[in-house]
Amino acid sequence: MTQQQQHQGRLAFIGGGNMAEAILGGLLACGYPLSQCVVSEPIQARCEFLQSKYPGLQTLSGPDANSLAVQGSKSASTTQSLIQDGSIQVNATAASTDFAPAEVVILAVKPQVLKNVVVDLAPALRALQPLVISIAAGIETSAIARFMADGVDEEALVAGSVKLPPVIRVMPNTPALVLEGAAGMYATAEATAEHREVAESLMAAVSKQVSWVETESLIDTVTGISGSGPAYFFLMMEAMEEAGVKLGMDRATAKALTIQTCLGAAKMAQLSSDDLETLRIKVTSPQGTTDAAIKAFEAGGFRDLVQKGVTAADARSRTLAKELGGAKL
Numbered sequence: 001m002t003q004q005q006q007h008q009g010r011l012a013f014i015g016g017g018n019m020a021e022a023i024l025g026g027l028l029a030c031g032y033p034l035s036q037c038v039v040s041e042p043i044q045a046r047c048e049f050l051q052s053k054y055p056g057l058q059t060l061s062g063p064d065a066n067s068l069a070v071q072g073s074k075s076a077s078t079t080q081s082l083i084q085d086g087s088i089q090v091n092a093t094a095a096s097t098d099f100a101p102a103e104v105v106i107l108a109v110k111p112q113v114l115k116n117v118v119v120d121l122a123p124a125l126r127a128l129q130p131l132v133i134s135i136a137a138g139i140e141t142s143a144i145a146r147f148m149a150d151g152v153d154e155e156a157l158v159a160g161s162v163k164l165p166p167v168i169r170v171m172p173n174t175p176a177l178v179l180e181g182a183a184g185m186y187a188t189a190e191a192t193a194e195h196r197e198v199a200e201s202l203m204a205a206v207s208k209q210v211s212w213v214e215t216e217s218l219i220d221t222v223t224g225i226s227g228s229g230p231a232y233f234f235l236m237m238e239a240m241e242e243a244g245v246k247l248g249m250d251r252a253t254a255k256a257l258t259i260q261t262c263l264g265a266a267k268m269a270q271l272s273s274d275d276l277e278t279l280r281i282k283v284t285s286p287q288g289t290t291d292a293a294i295k296a297f298e299a300g301g302f303r304d305l306v307q308k309g310v311t312a313a314d315a316r317s318r319t320l321a322k323e324l325g326g327a328k329l
């Protein structure tokens with residue numbers, strides 16, 4: 001049994017966008033049971049798309065969809081009545097409308113709506129104590145804890161009479177869609193070793209690289225490197241394709257050569273025991289063609305530019321944290 005298959009508990013995805021789909025698709029590809037997954041997604045057309053792609057998947061849409069996804073449905077008749085009163089639509093095969101409360105809740109909504117979503121779910125989360133995994137960029141675990149504590153006396157929290165669920169923050173990236181993701185993870189002190197293992201096994205289904213960071217601020221740096229990173233490589237590839245076209249090559253050839261070069265370089269970097277600098281030097285004959293290109297890049301301040309780009313993403317992640325998580329409820 002692979003590590004990815006170890007945890008097979010009830011999973012609730014809150015938000016059914018690209019990243020949720022990537023994680024779900026990867027888990028199913030690794031043998032995770034479809035009947036254990038439920039997706040709450042406000043856009044009905046998106047639910048239908050997910051249903052057609054993953055036949056039998058339970059998707060929920062409507063005002064109570066998030067809490068139903070977390071709390072589960074005690075019986076098919078409960079679900080039926082919810083459909084009849086029009087407040088919720090449950091798309092599932094009749095046999096699987098009865099589902100248990102979530103053991104893991106994956107918060108996969110845009111950072112801008114995370115606060116409202118978590119505040120709405122707060123009583124259910126406190127009652128059920130699932131492992132909460134957030135993939136929202138920029139929202140700190142302390143903010144998520146504050147949203148989950150909505151309406152609770154500070155004293156009750158301090159005294160421990162009200163407990164908040166453990167939170168693990170993940171910054172995945174879109175190559176997860178093709179099972180080649182890279183993810184950074186941060187766990188709060190409340191998360192146990194078992195919680196960490198569950199979160200890691202879920203993310204490992206779609207990520208070839210899963211790295212834990214010891215301080216939460218490093219999640220902002222993960223965002224600057226691997227979260228936003230695919231776009232940097234796409235930009236580089238766009239520029240190389242364009243350069244080929246300007247030099248007289250047809251676009252399709254320039255694109256294909258660029259993509260395979262990027263893939264080949266990444267694979268070499270991954271498989272070789274040489275460091276990145278040595279790999280570069282091995283391609284670069286003295287006074288040769290690569291040497292000419294690298295000199296042009298260095299003269300244009302390439303490294304400094306990359307530093308600036310990564311730093312800008314890191315800084316934006318920190319600003320998002322202040323904008324979206326900082327305000328007291």
Ligand SMILES: O=C(O)[C@@H]1CCC=N1
Nearest residue numbers: 137173223227228229
């Ligand atoms: O650009 C963004 O805000 C998100 C976070 C990392 C990748 N995309």
